[in-house]
């Protein structure tokens with residue numbers, strides 16, 4: 001079931017909530033400082049997805065402010081690099097990851113990016129399926145890339161100019 005969401009720029013006021021979601025959902029979570037540094041970087045962009053209504057199960061936890069997920073990406077030269085994406089566990093499987101990634105790709109297109117790139121843990125099937133569903137293809141592998149639970153990174157790429165819908 002799709003969740004009604006609004007996507008907007010991540011602000012300082014969101015950092016405590018996204019840091020907590022990050023801590024709960026990632027093997028090597030970004031810290032509060034990581035998000036602050038990205039906010040200060042000119043080529044870095046971050047979006048949050050907020051659940052509009054019926055925020056089930058989290059209404060009593062105001063620190064989450066109904067934030068269901070977020071994405072961080074860089075726009076550098078003709079490339080967007082997806083650095084981080086996560087959806088709070090209880091909101092997964094409702095097309096929120098897809099919506100965040102679509103937003104980032106559209107933004108990259110508007111900024112004249114030619115390709116989108118990312119790295120993902122080899123064992124992270126949910127994320128790999130999401131990227132494949134969005135048209136990313138595997139272009140390489142970096143052995144022992146991740147420190148925690150040592151494993152390779154799969155490198156993926158999406159050529160934006162070849163997308164059927166264009167940019």
Ligand SMILES: CC(C)(COP(=O)(O)OP(=O)(O)OC[C@H]1O[C@@H](n2cnc3c(N)ncnc32)[C@H](O)[C@@H]1OP(=O)(O)O)[C@@H](O)C(=O)NCCC(=O)NCCS
Nearest residue numbers: 085086087092093094095096097098120126127129130133
């Ligand atoms: C990866 C992640 C962001 C996906 O978010 P999500 O909102 O649950 O994904 P969506 O509902 O938009 O799913 C889009 C597509 O991804 C794939 N997908 C998502 N979750 C999946 C799962 N658990 N197993 C297999 N495929 C999955 C499917 O192809 C799905 O399309 P479909 O629903 O039409 O079948 C989420 O699982 C997450 O936050 N994981 C923890 C953090 C993380 O690993 N981030 C990526 C770091 S590289």
